[in-house]
Amino acid sequence: MMKSTHILAIFIVVALAQLFVPARMIFNQETVVSTGTAYKFKTQPIDPSDPFKGKYIYLNYNVNSASSTTTAWKRNEPIYLLFKTDSLGFATIKEISKAQPNHTDYLKTAVTSYDDHTQTVWFSLPFNEFYMNEHKAYDAEIAHSKAQRDSVSNTTYALVYILNGTGVLDNVFINDIPIAEYVER
Amino acid sequence: MKSKFSTELTELVKNNVISEETALKIRTYYQTEQHDGSSKLFTVFGVLGSLLVGLGIILILAHNWDNFSRALKISLAFLPLVLGQLVTGYAIFKNKSGIWKEASATFLFFAVGCCIAMISQIYNIPGDLSTYVLTWTVLCLPLVYLLKSNAVAMLCIAFATFYGAELGYGFSAFPQVPWIYLLMITFLMPYYLRLIKTQPEANSTSLFNWLMPLSLVFTLGTFIKAYDSFEYLAYVILFGLFYNIGSLPIFADRKLRRNAFLILGSVGTVFMLLMASFDLRWSFVPETDLFLSKDLYVTLFLFLINASVFMYLYANNLLMRLNLFHYVFVIFTLLSFISFTLGLVTIILINILVLVLGLVTIKIGADKYHFGILNYGLLIISALIACRFFDTDLSYIVRGILFVSVGIGFFLTNYFMLKRKKSNVKISN
Numbered sequence: 152m153m154k155s156t157h158i159l160a161i162f163i164v165v166a167l168a169q170l171f172v173p174a175r176m177i178f179n180q181e182t183v184v185s186t187g188t189a190y191k192f193k194t195q196p197i198d199p200s201d202p203f204k205g206k207y208i209y210l211n212y213n214v215n216s217a218s219s220t221t222t223a224w225k226r227n228e229p230i231y232l233l234f235k236t237d238s239l240g241f242a243t244i245k246e247i248s249k250a251q252p253n254h255t256d257y258l259k260t261a262v263t264s265y266d267d268h269t270q271t272v273w274f275s276l277p278f279n280e281f282y283m284n285e286h287k288a289y290d291a292e293i294a295h296s297k298a299q300r301d302s303v304s305n306t307t308y309a310l311v312y313i314l315n316g317t318g319v320l321d322n323v324f325i326n327d328i329p330i331a332e333y334v335e336r
Numbered sequence: 337m338k339s340k341f342s343t344e345l346t347e348l349v350k351n352n353v354i355s356e357e358t359a360l361k362i363r364t365y366y367q368t369e370q371h372d373g374s375s376k377l378f379t380v381f382g383v384l385g386s387l388l389v390g391l392g393i394i395l396i397l398a399h400n401w402d403n404f405s406r407a408l409k410i411s412l413a414f415l416p417l418v419l420g421q422l423v424t425g426y427a428i429f430k431n432k433s434g435i436w437k438e439a440s441a442t443f444l445f446f447a448v449g450c451c452i453a454m455i456s457q458i459y460n461i462p463g464d465l466s467t468y469v470l471t472w473t474v475l476c477l478p479l480v481y482l483l484k485s486n487a488v489a490m491l492c493i494a495f496a497t498f499y500g501a502e503l504g505y506g507f508s509a510f511p512q513v514p515w516i517y518l519l520m521i522t523f524l525m526p527y528y529l530r531l532i533k534t535q536p537e538a539n540s541t542s543l544f545n546w547l548m549p550l551s552l553v554f555t556l557g558t559f560i561k562a563y564d565s566f567e568y569l570a571y572v573i574l575f576g577l578f579y580n581i582g583s584l585p586i587f588a589d590r591k592l593r594r595n596a597f598l599i600l601g602s603v604g605t606v607f608m609l610l611m612a613s614f615d616l617r618w619s620f621v622p623e624t625d626l627f628l629s630k631d632l633y634v635t636l637f638l639f640l641i642n643a644s645v646f647m648y649l650y651a652n653n654l655l656m657r658l659n660l661f662h663y664v665f666v667i668f669t670l671l672s673f674i675s676f677t678l679g680l681v682t683i684i685l686i687n688i689l690v691l692v693l694g695l696v697t698i699k700i701g702a703d704k705y706h707f708g709i710l711n712y713g714l715l716i717i718s719a720l721i722a723c724r725f726f727d728t729d730l731s732y733i734v735r736g737i738l739f740v741s742v743g744i745g746f747f748l749t750n751y752f753m754l755k756r757k758k759s760n761v762k763i764s765n
Contacts, residue, residue, distance in 0.1 A: 158482050159428045165478045166421040169448050170414075172471060173455045177410065180459040203453040203468070205398030207460075227510050282457040284402040320460040331402050 187314030390446025504558020
């Protein structure tokens with residue numbers, strides 16, 4: 152039989168691992184937020200939910216494809232995206248590549264499909280879930296569609312920090328007001 | 337102890353039916369028995385309590401308290417985890433009772449999942465469900481051995497199975513072979529084997545006896561993807577393996593309802609054969625790719641394990657010679673490979689095989705005076721006829737007569753067995 156001190160020692164190692172995993176998640180995300188480049192992505196929210204993490208709005212981004220004349224792309228193949236900002240301040244695609252770029256503000260994601268005919272590669276941005284208070288997620292979807300109907304100038308966008316392939320979704324805004332606040336109004 | 341029972345004992349001693357010493361022995365026996373029973377009950381309630389509290393905390397935090405600051409939300413995410421670790425550490429340090437260990441380990445299990453989920457929520461990390469469940473389960477697997485916790489072991493089997501199915505069948509993403517599932521189950525295997533060895537009669541062991549094979553049934557399909565024929569064959573071999581494992585003395589000597597391997601093996605075999613009796617989708621068409629595929633190696637591996645269990649049963653005279661269930665895996669393997677040349681004859685052979693299995697089961701039921709087994713045998717034959725109802729050109733009259741005869745068969749066999757059983761009881765009296 153193993154001594155209880157030995158069991159306790161192993162348990163402490165296990166407990167440290169249990170603490171390390173979420174702590175490392177926090178560290179990785181915080182690094183991206185503090186040192187990454189911020190981009191605004193135009194988006195449209197809808198409202199699903201996750202059994203463990205709660206309610207979230209699923210974000211459909213306007214940036215979801217790019218034309219590619221050089222090579223054919225396979226489904227699930229990694230794709231590296233570089234962004235630039237348009238005249239209104241929103242992110243658009245600057246460049247796509249199969250190889251990891253030399254810059255730090257690139258995003259890594261996967262190809263969803265490639266259309267030979269139009270030579271367009273489709274992908275989805277990986278930061279597409281924004282977690283919200285359970286009473287506000289559905290209201291957020293409604294608020295967005297209402298804002299879209301009311302005026303042409305209304306925009307919903309996600310503020311995302313990008314660093315070394317990872318994107319961290321910081322907040323979602325409707326007309327520059329954080330969505331959670333916008334819903335309360 | 338109930339007072340009526342106690343008075344009865346005093347009465348028996350007074351009338352010299354039992355001695356004072358025997359009465360004392362009976363009293364002590366029931367006292368320890370009662371103590372064991374109540375401690376088991378407390379363990380069950382302790383585990384259920386921890387399970388509910390753990391799930392409750394997950395739901396409360398999933399509400400997403402968006403007026404709290406990020407730092408406060410992070411602290412709240414870590415609170416149940418640290419609390420769970422402290423209580424579990426205390427239970428180990430003080431070498432507390434099984435109830436303490438089971439309850440604290442169960443709580444810690446949910447606290448780990450809760451903390452990771454909350455951090456994902458706070459930072460909007462998109463959900464890859466299989467990776468999340470994998471991280472959660474791997475972080476909790478050592479708790480099974482450190483705290484000898486049955487509850488955490490069962491949770492780990494359930495979560496590992498969920499991971500295997502989610503990743504392997506590709507519910508939410510591109511399907512991948514879940515090799516890590518096998519590692520997790522292998523890791524839990526020594527714990528399960530120890531339970532079978534040390535507490536074969538315990539209810540918790542019976543639960544494991546059901547969980548383990550069910551988990552394999554759910555996930556086997558994820559390892560066999562490319563060829564339908566291998567899927568049929570691998571499942572028939574797996575169920576045959578279960579049947580043969582269920583025939584090992586360690587399982588066969590227990591009550592039937594505790595012998596999940598035998599029940600699953602038998603029902604699964606019949607189900608697969610009935611499916612195979614419709615068409616030749618499972619027949620092997622010779623092509624080189626087929627014989628170099630991963631599917632072949634997985635099926636071959638299962639076949640070899642089954643063959644070794646079969647040899648063990650044979651060497652120790654544990655095979656019932658007429659019981660075809662033991663041999664189905666060999667017969668079906670042969671049929672799979674010759675079906676290409678034999679064609680429809682194989683389908684007829686499969687139908688005959690199911691019929692014989694039904695008859696064998698009826699015979700076993702009759703020999704053991706077991707109404708359950710007897711009627712299960714009749715059910716196999718009825719199922720076979722029901723299946724043929726859909727795809728044969730037999731006239732309605734013939735099909736009707738077949739059903740009526742099986743129905744009469746049900747009545748008659750049960751009636752005769754009841755009569756035989758009664759006359760046997762009379763003779764023995």
